[in-house]
Amino acid sequence: MIVDDPFLSPLYKGRFLLPVGLRLETAQGQFDGLAVSVVLPDAFRAFFRTMDIGDDGIIWVIHPNAAVLFREPSKTDRLGETAADHPVVLAARSAPGHGIVKSALEEGGPHYISAYRTLTTPPLIVAVSLEASEILADWRAQRRTTAIGFTAFTVTLVGFVVVLFRQIDARARVEGTLEQLQRVEADRLKKTNQRLEEALGREKRAREETEEASRLKDEFLMTLSHELRTPLNAIVGWVRLLMSGAMDEANRARALATIERNANAQTHLVEDLLDVSRAITGKLRLNIQPVNVGNTVLSAVETLRPAITSKGIAFEAEADATLAPVLADSDRLQQVVWNLLSNAIKFTPSGGTVKLRVNDSDGGVEIRVRDSGSGIPGAFLPFVFDRFRQADAGTRRETGGLGLGLAIARHVVELHGGTMTAESEGEGQGATFRVFLPRLVQAPDE
Structure with missing residues (x-):
């Protein structure tokens, strides 16, 4: 076309x-x-x-x-x-x-x-033209409606966000307060638990100490009855034989010697009990005067030499008689040495050795007693100076005594301002006891 x-x-x-x-x-x-x-x-x-x-x-x-x-x-x-x-x-x-x-x-x-x-x-060219304002009128109206709606939505959203943030902030403050209260309560509960645990620990220790004290009391009573009954039985037996008149002169002399020995042992037990009582009540008194430690120690050795000889123990004693004197109670110092040597003799078997040394030490005098006896168990070493405590406590003990000698000796040494220590590498390794006495310029308070 x-x-x-x-x-x-x-x-x-x-x-x-x-x-x-x-x-x-x-x-x-x-x-x-x-x-x-x-x-x-x-x-x-x-x-x-x-x-x-x-x-x-x-x-x-x-x-x-x-x-x-x-x-x-x-x-x-x-x-x-x-x-x-x-x-x-x-x-x-x-x-x-x-x-x-x-x-x-x-x-x-x-x-x-x-x-x-x-x-x-x-x-041909066919075209249709419309005014832009007419074409965009609906879009602009829709845009205006959308803008109004979006603005309203935005305002609502902002209001909601503000309220939400306020609620979150309030909740955060409440949670912070609750957390702080929880921490305070947790700390209080922790401290309460700690105090309760400490109280329970103290109660447990007190109960254990009470039980231990009760056990020690029972052991002491058994030991005391045994130690008192043993010499009494010997004394009563020999007295009855003497009263029967059927003993010759030699046996009567033996009986009297046995009675005297057991009576002395009984007296020693009673004196130990009295000394412990005086130590506990603070009534143990010292007669302080200048004392030559070497001579005092040797005097104590002489009283125990028969026991050393009869048991077959090798004994060595070194004591310098020229040592400068110390202020001390001579009798109580002899008692300390006698208790240490008696303890060494008691726990040292026949053929063993006991060594005694008295030396100058820095500011005083040291007395050292070393034996090759049964030694001290490591678990018992911290309690070796406790009253009525013995490593072989009970009625089947291999050694006698009330377990008071070392406790009395240390108390006497401490009254002199000195110290006493015990050392042992364990059972069967022997033991060493050291006594340090300071050279006092005046008598200590009693």
Whole structure:
């Protein structure tokens, strides 16, 4: 189809006609003629007026040579006008096919958005133009509604967030207060538990000490009854034999010696008990005067030499009689040495050795007694100076005594301002006892 330039109709005054031609062909596709006709614009107008393009919409039909074939609505027939500078024509020539153009159709006029399409049969440009404000009115109204809604949502959200943060802040403060209270309560509970544990520990220790004291009391009573009964049995037995009159002179002398020995042992036990009582009540008194320690120690040795000889113990004593004197109670000092040597003799078997040394020491005199006897168990060593404590306590003890000698000796030494220590590498390794006596310039308080 061919559409030619419009021309003024010779029949219809002032009206344009649009010539239209159609090529005719044979069945074989050969040219067979040309059908030509003229069309009044009313034919287009009747068709386009059936379309609803709004009050401000415009429909354009433009020839490829930029001649306006039709414009609706139009107060005047625009047919034949040129539109070479029309934005739609410019866009269609640069981008055939279809497209959208936004521009003002008239200088100073409103902006239109035009959608166009180029046709091939017939070769025309068809465009529809609408005011941009009308096209975007719904979108703008929707945008305004959306903006208002978004603003309201934002305000609501901000208010909600503010309230939420206030609640979170209040909750955080409450939780902080609760945590602080929990820490305070935990600390208080911890301290209470500690005090309770300490109280339970003290109660447990007190109970153990009470039980230990009760056990020691029972052991002491058993030991005391045994120690008192043994010499009494010997004394009573020999007295009965003497009273029978059936003994000769030699046996009577033996009986009297045995009675005297057991009576002395009994007296020694009683004196030890009295000394312990005096020590506990603070009534043990010292007769302080200058004393030659070497001579005093040797005097104590002489009283025990028969026992040493009878048991078959090798004994060594070194005491310098020229040592400077110390302020001491001579009798009590002899008692200390006698108790230490008696203890060494008692726990040293036949064939063993006991060594006594008296030496100058820094600021005083040291007395050392070393034996090769049974030694002291490591677990018992801290209690060796305790009253009524013996490593072999009970009725089946291998050695006699009440376990008072070492306790009395240390108490006497401490009254002199001195110290007494015990050392042992364990059972079967012997023991060493050391006594240190300071050279006092005046008598100690009693």
